[in-house]
Amino acid sequence: MTIRINADQIIDTFIRYTTINTTSVPDNNQLPSCENQYKLAQLVVSEFSNVNTVETSINANAITVLSLAANSPEMPSIAFFAHLDTAPDNANDTHAVRVKNYDGKNIVLPATGEEITVEAFPELLNYVGQDIITTDGTSLLGADDKAAIAAAVEAIRYMVANPEFKHGDIKLVLLPDEEIGIRGAKALNVAQLNADFGICLDCCGIGEYVIENWYAGSAKMTFKGVTAHPMSAKGKLVNAVLIANEVINALPENERPELTEGREGYFWVNKITGNTVNATLEIALRDFKIEGYQSRKALLQSITEQLQSRYGHENITLELSDTYDNVKAGLDKKPEIIASVQQAMRNLSIEPKPLIMRGGYDGSVITPAGLPTVNIFTGAHNFHSTKEFLPAESLRLASEMLLEIVALSAQEVPA
Ligand SMILES: [Zn+2]
Numbered sequence: 001m002t003i004r005i006n007a008d009q010i011i012d013t014f015i016r017y018t019t020i021n022t023t024s025v026p027d028n029n030q031l032p033s034c035e036n037q038y039k040l041a042q043l044v045v046s047e048f049s050n051v052n053t054v055e056t057s058i059n060a061n062a063i064t065v066l067s068l069a070a071n072s073p074e075m076p077s078i079a080f081f082a083h084l085d086t087a088p089d090n091a092n093d094t095h096a097v098r099v100k101n102y103d104g105k106n107i108v109l110p111a112t113g114e115e116i117t118v119e120a121f122p123e124l125l126n127y128v129g130q131d132i133i134t135t136d137g138t139s140l141l142g143a144d145d146k147a148a149i150a151a152a153v154e155a156i157r158y159m160v161a162n163p164e165f166k167h168g169d170i171k172l173v174l175l176p177d178e179e180i181g182i183r184g185a186k187a188l189n190v191a192q193l194n195a196d197f198g199i200c201l202d203c204c205g206i207g208e209y210v211i212e213n214w215y216a217g218s219a220k221m222t223f224k225g226v227t228a229h230p231m232s233a234k235g236k237l238v239n240a241v242l243i244a245n246e247v248i249n250a251l252p253e254n255e256r257p258e259l260t261e262g263r264e265g266y267f268w269v270n271k272i273t274g275n276t277v278n279a280t281l282e283i284a285l286r287d288f289k290i291e292g293y294q295s296r297k298a299l300l301q302s303i304t305e306q307l308q309s310r311y312g313h314e315n316i317t318l319e320l321s322d323t324y325d326n327v328k329a330g331l332d333k334k335p336e337i338i339a340s341v342q343q344a345m346r347n348l349s350i351e352p353k354p355l356i357m358r359g360g361y362d363g364s365v366i367t368p369a370g371l372p373t374v375n376i377f378t379g380a381h382n383f384h385s386t387k388e389f390l391p392a393e394s395l396r397l398a399s400e401m402l403l404e405i406v407a408l409s410a411q412e413v414p415a
Pocket residue numbers: 083144145178202
């Protein structure tokens with residue numbers, strides 16, 4: 001195996017990107033939800049300002065495209081995707097720490113004394129002798145998803161520096177606000193990319209890749225009651241809070257996030273506000289099968305109709321919206337994508353670990369929009385936590401994966 005990506009260089013690139021705080025802001029409806037997502041996009045673009053084979057653009061939504069023209073136009077056009085924002089679970093600035101030559105013991109995060117323990121995270125032992133990037137304990141690391149940006153940037157740098165390496169049109173697309181409803185991917189003009197397939201790097205440890213995720217949507221219900229002074233309320237008062245409670249009671253008892261796993265779907269009642277006059281209820285719906293997802297929507301519809309017939313049509317509303325789809329249907333149409341991911345891993349001596357994801361990623365929006373997009377590892381662990389960590393060798397291999405998949409795209413990889 002030829003080593004194409006330099007570990008020190010990719011770590012430096014990654015750490016440089018972590019210094020810009022791109023925490024997304026759920027309550028801000030602007031896209032991007034924070035200005036620093038532009039700043040990060042500009043930093044990445046600026047690193048290619050002297051490279052005349054790479055064209056760059058950043059639009060008003062911070063959607064950023066770096067395009068490297070094909071040197072072998074007969075080869076497929078591939079789009080790499082990474083998201084600019086980091087999860088709102090912790091908004092502090094990131095101070096990355098490089099633990100050199102990891103010794104197999106608990107890692108102490110220097111600013112807080114908090115520990116990433118081997119007991120809680122035995123996968124640490126897979127990385128003994130390697131460098132591991134953590135934070136100082138006061139923030140997320142943001143390897144989700146800046147590790148992906150670094151991996152894709154270094155893969156493009158390699159292709160620029162090695163013109164004998166054959167490739168089709170290559171694009172790196174940086175998307176804002178994945179963490180708060182995959183908003184950036186929804187604003188992306190997928191057809192304009194003119195790509196044959198896509199690769200997101202937005203998950204998990206080395207070797208892992210997503211073959212399936214679930215259908216996701218949300219429901220917002222509103223209830224209007226009738227006020228009356230409680231001393232003379234009999235026969236008059238209609239309590240909106242209790243109508244909301246009727247909905248909760250009508251949902252299947254065992255289909256909740258805390259009671260489900262694997263391929264099981266759920267209703268997640270995640271917000272209730274109100275008083276006796278007005279109440280609102282928000283429910284997230286998840287299911288791996290389209291029929292299951294549709295029947296969840298149908299159940300809410302029928303609960304709504306029953307309540308409307310009792311309390312008046314105008315007093316009960318239901319608004320359903322789809323958030324993202326299971327990528328399986330789209331990926332199944334092009335089995336050569338998963339086949340080449342697996343072959344790339346074998347070529348790099350990485351054990352392939354297919355995953356079913358109880359969540360979504362940019363590809364869950366991009367795939368149904370017409371561009372089948374798989375999700376492969378960045379190598380990071382403990383996303384959205386101050387204990388997030390990134391083994392340097394895994395990141396280097398994530399970048400190598402991209403080059404390997406490009407190289408394999410010259411030939412038909414049998415599924
Ligand atoms: Zn992510």
